Ligand SMILES: Cc1ncc(C[n+]2csc(CCOP(=O)(O)OP(=O)(O)O)c2C)c(N)n1
């Protein structure tokens with residue numbers, strides 16, 4: 001297995017495809033979390049098309065790189081990247097949250113291939129990823145484990161319990177990516193329970209920290225695709241993002257956490273996403 | 275059939291209410307009268323309908339962020355400091371994530387904390403089992419000292435909130451946001467620990483709580499057409515548990531329970547435990563069997579028989595078992 005090594009332009013095209021699909025899924029169902037879908041899209045596209053080693057046709061290979069969507073509400077982005085990567089047929093996306101659909105509002109590993117663990121309650125991904133990384137070390141496998149968290153999500157203490165342990169264990173093959181869009185459900189993160197200085201917090205817990213523009217595919221490729229080498233620390237990538245990225249009227253607005261577009265807004269958004 | 279699961283077509287739902295409105299109105303009124311009333315939230319101001327409260331009393335909204343264990347612990351601390359905290363968040367996270375805090379800091383310690391579980395049951399529909407709160411009865415019912423109340427309508431929601439503010443001790447209020455009508459009962463008085471007679475009947479007793487009570491009334495009306503006389507009881511207090519009401523129900527010889535919850539360990543479980551030991555009679559439990567598939571509230575109510583016809587069928591089955 002090797003990464004798909006798509007070009008940056010190719011990855012950007014995939015991200016555009018994903019945003020349009022997420023938009024349609026949420027519009028059709030009139031339910032979903034577009035703000036957090038759009039802030040995470042470029043990160044997901046970069047991981048799946050430029051960084052991770054996996055075989056979508058044999059998803060259980062022991063040596064595969066793992067991805068965990070800890071911000072499990074962003075299924076518009078997550079399901080569309082899994083479809084784009086070939087884990088399941090694209091037309092399944094139209095069943096999003098329909099009765100008895102495999103595409104539940106939050107991801108279920110028993111319904112779809114490519115999902116490592118069930119998420120939805122925030123603050124579960126990093127502890128599970130920690131366990132996966134420990135297992136890799138015990139088995140002497142060199143797979144990498146990537147976990148994407150929201151920034152508001154980091155208010156959950158479980159993340160910091162796991163972060164402390166990962167630093168202690170020098171888990172170099174574990175990477176957390178923080179979708180730092182500075183908004184949570186009802187308001188900004190800093191006015192709710194501030195996280196800054198987030199980089200110092202992770203450093204204090206024994207992590208190597210990189211800051212990156214989470215919509216700059218080249219920059220994401222550089223930090224996420226860099227070989228682990230002799231770094232003896234887990235990697236924290238703080239990806240500065242824009243919630244609702246790509247649709248002008250959704251960007252940086254708390255209400256688009258779970259807002260759903262009207263017909264006119266849908267048309268407008270589609271135009272902006274070409 | 276559209277709307278059948280929730281008990282009415284769109285047209286006849288006038289006067290039906292999301293009980294969160296009654297909660298928000300009541301807590302604002304209480305806070306005006308008593309400066310010790312505070313609310314504690316986990317990024318849940320909007321979902322708790324506390325926007326108005328926040329405008330009026332910004333200092334009395336303690337938003338701990340997305341951190342339920344701290345949410346409940348802070349509630350216990352505020353109570354220690356003389357405040358009357360209403361700790362309000364989605365009931366799935368409030369009761370599951372913070373279960374040990376609820377057990378140790380609140381129930382075991384007898385802290386004066388009012389836990390307010392919002393959007394309980396399957397209000398989150400297609401967001402799935404992580405967001406459903408249908409196991410909460412099973413994991414809160416055995417906790418000593420904790421009063422567990424599931425209001426059936428807006429009136430009872432308001433009364434329960436008022437009562438909880440005045441009562442010294444731990445309370446869990448399990449609120450719904452599914453629109454329901456006010457029950458038609460003359461001269462009502464809210465009495466925690468007492469089941470409320472909604473409709474008298476002599477053949478079978480339907481013990482229901484929350485969103486299922488008004489469906490149970492409609493089921494009783496349906497059964498009346500078949501000359502089956504069904505009693506309907508609003509079992510809003512799961513703890514303390516009204517044994518006398520269950521004894522009276524068992525004396526009819528056939529029982530149905532109905533709840534927007536997992537039937538393992540909830541109201542049905544409590545009734546079955548009590549009758550098995552004391553007055554064995556047939557008990558048919560209406561509720562959810564476990565983790566649910568993807569579906570809307572209406573789809574899931576319909577698919578699992580939390581409906582007027584589903585409750586009526588359970589009553590016939592309970593009666594048939596009695597006859598054997
Ligand atoms: C334990 C838990 N508490 C509360 C929620 C409800 N909730 C869903 S998303 C969300 C806000 C998440 O904000 P953030 O992590 O910043 O995600 P993003 O901005 O990327 O959408 C909240 C409070 C939840 N899913 N899980």
Ligand SMILES: [Mg+2]
Pocket residue numbers: 150151152179180181182183184
């Ligand atoms: Mg955020």
